[in-house]
Amino acid sequence: xxxxxxxxxxxxxxxxxxxxxxxxxxxxxxxxxxxxxxxxxxxxxxxxxxxxxxxxxxxxxxxxxxxxxxxxxxxxxxxxxxxxxxxxxxxxxxxxxxxxxxxxxxxxxxxxxxxxxxxxxxxxxxxxxxxxxxxxxxxxxxxxxxxxxxxxxxxxxxxxxxxxxxxxxxxxxxxxxxxxxxxxxxxxxxxxxxxxxxxxxxxxxxxxxxxxxxxxxxxxxxxxxxxxxxxxxxxxxxxxxxxxxxxxxxxxxxxxxxxxxxxxxxxxxxxxxxxxxxxxxxxxxxxxxxxxxxxxxxxxxxxxxxxxxxxxxxxxxxxxxxxxxxxxxxxxxxxxxxxxxxxxxxxxxxxxxxxxxxxxxxxxxxxxxxxxxxxxxxxxxxxxxxxxxxxxxxxxxxxxxxxxxxx
Amino acid sequence: xxxxxxxxxxxxxxxxxxxxxxxxxxxxxxxxxxxxxxxxxxxxxxxxxxxxxxxxxxxxxxxxxxxxxxxxxxxxxxxxxxxxxxxxxxxxxxxxxxxxxxxxxxxxxxxxxxxxxxxxxxxxxxxxxxxxxxxxxxxxxxxxxxxxxxxxxxxxxxxxxxxxxxxxxxxxxxxxxxxxxxxxxxxxxxxxxx
Numbered sequence: 001x002x003x004x005x006x007x008x009x010x011x012x013x014x015x016x017x018x019x020x021x022x023x024x025x026x027x028x029x030x031x032x033x034x035x036x037x038x039x040x041x042x043x044x045x046x047x048x049x050x051x052x053x054x055x056x057x058x059x060x061x062x063x064x065x066x067x068x069x070x071x072x073x074x075x076x077x078x079x080x081x082x083x084x085x086x087x088x089x090x091x092x093x094x095x096x097x098x099x100x101x102x103x104x105x106x107x108x109x110x111x112x113x114x115x116x117x118x119x120x121x122x123x124x125x126x127x128x129x130x131x132x133x134x135x136x137x138x139x140x141x142x143x144x145x146x147x148x149x150x151x152x153x154x155x156x157x158x159x160x161x162x163x164x165x166x167x168x169x170x171x172x173x174x175x176x177x178x179x180x181x182x183x184x185x186x187x188x189x190x191x192x193x194x195x196x197x198x199x200x201x202x203x204x205x206x207x208x209x210x211x212x213x214x215x216x217x218x219x220x221x222x223x224x225x226x227x228x229x230x231x232x233x234x235x236x237x238x239x240x241x242x243x244x245x246x247x248x249x250x251x252x253x254x255x256x257x258x259x260x261x262x263x264x265x266x267x268x269x270x271x272x273x274x275x276x277x278x279x280x281x282x283x284x285x286x287x288x289x290x291x292x293x294x295x296x297x298x299x300x301x302x303x304x305x306x307x308x309x310x311x312x313x314x315x316x317x318x319x320x321x322x323x324x325x326x327x328x329x330x331x332x333x334x335x336x337x338x339x340x341x342x343x344x345x346x347x348x349x350x351x352x353x354x355x356x357x358x359x360x361x362x363x364x365x366x367x368x369x370x371x372x373x374x375x376x377x378x379x380x381x382x383x384x385x386x387x388x389x390x391x392x393x394x395x396x397x398x399x400x401x402x403x404x405x406x407x
Numbered sequence: 408x409x410x411x412x413x414x415x416x417x418x419x420x421x422x423x424x425x426x427x428x429x430x431x432x433x434x435x436x437x438x439x440x441x442x443x444x445x446x447x448x449x450x451x452x453x454x455x456x457x458x459x460x461x462x463x464x465x466x467x468x469x470x471x472x473x474x475x476x477x478x479x480x481x482x483x484x485x486x487x488x489x490x491x492x493x494x495x496x497x498x499x500x501x502x503x504x505x506x507x508x509x510x511x512x513x514x515x516x517x518x519x520x521x522x523x524x525x526x527x528x529x530x531x532x533x534x535x536x537x538x539x540x541x542x543x544x545x546x547x548x549x550x551x552x553x554x555x556x557x558x559x560x561x562x563x564x565x566x567x568x569x570x571x572x573x574x575x576x577x578x579x580x581x582x583x584x585x586x587x588x589x590x591x592x593x594x595x596x597x598x599x600x601x
Contacts (some may be wrong), residue, residue, distance in 0.1 A: 013517070286454075
């Protein structure tokens, strides 16, 4: 749909503040969002916000994101016009510049063929195309330079609370997205220089072979070519110089902030006990309380010197005179079967034990009793008599009599 | 070697954990002028004198098994201040060193998160913060300018060094794919090409 230019510019003239607000916000607009912006930035003439909303769409200042969509965005030609009017630069991406270089390359090939064929018309067309491409490259490089300087200035003066790490990420984006790739394209070994050299050679050949008679235009193009070549490298080297100190400062601050944030995060999540010593900043603290003074050393020495002599301990190397109790008990138990065998059959074993060994205590009597009952050479059985008491050296036992015989 | 100037006051201060910076004359100048001599002298008695890259001096701390309570407090206090500075969007060192601070306007109790972190190291109110700052004064990190006003001294760079160390160690553990150091290498290579 064609737009009436007068109606378009009349609307723009009446709503410059609104247009600027739309351009600055960017992105997609819903009806509610647009109406809010219209109310916040009213035009010169009295009109309903709904009217302004309708006119924005009729004049194709806002266009639907897709056919039939409720969501709109600022039409690209309008956005470009507003950027131009408000002196707001948009950076050219390296891909755009690379596209220009490729376009120039193709044009140069056509120019070379036309020169070979001495065909004037394609030479003139190629010449015009080269001029146009060079102008675009120059404008885009300038705009990118301007955009980068604006961004750097914004970082330095920004009042809004944007964290250091966020700023750092943004500056890295600018470096990685625009400055470094652009320098790769335009430096001495890059594709721009090679294409420009070829273009210059072909323009020179066109002049020498008198195939293109507009010498002032030819000279202008050659000058422009050299200007852009030098200008481009200078512009982006300057950009890097502008950004580099900011980058360095933000890089260090970002790393410091990251270290502190990680330490605090660990403390918050794991507690002080598991925080460990890693985040601590050690400080020297010499402690002297364990170091002896001269007086203490002198006192210790005096105690050693004045200590009364004491005979060394004597080790008893001779054998013990009395046999240990355990050994005696063992020997008594070992001799018991032999002694009992001489008196078999024994009608009352426990009675025999306490009678023959009145000096043995109860535990020892029972040990001997068990030894004989379970001995391989003897057989034990209850006699069937009533239980009776057996006095021992330290007590008394009561049991049914048991007879012990030989097997 | 025993003719080293101001040897006793230098030793007396360093042994207590003090950091000698430009505010500590004449000891600082003496150390700066004959650092190697002082370092050799102290090394003979088992003490390592450190010259920080930002030009201040201190004794290397030993790895004591028991950590004084003040060290975690100082660390948490300092990290909170750095976190606050980072949120303001200003370069951290510029924020710390380019202004005087008022005890009552410190950010440490402005957020519940900060207060909770401080509680973990037994710092509950401004009085505790004041005690902490007094301790930092005793080790040469802070200078009181009035009852309530103070500024940080150059040796506070030890906190930044620690933060950089923590950041580097977490990066090396692969916590983040894209690190400042990685970006640095990219840009340094570009800069050297220029």
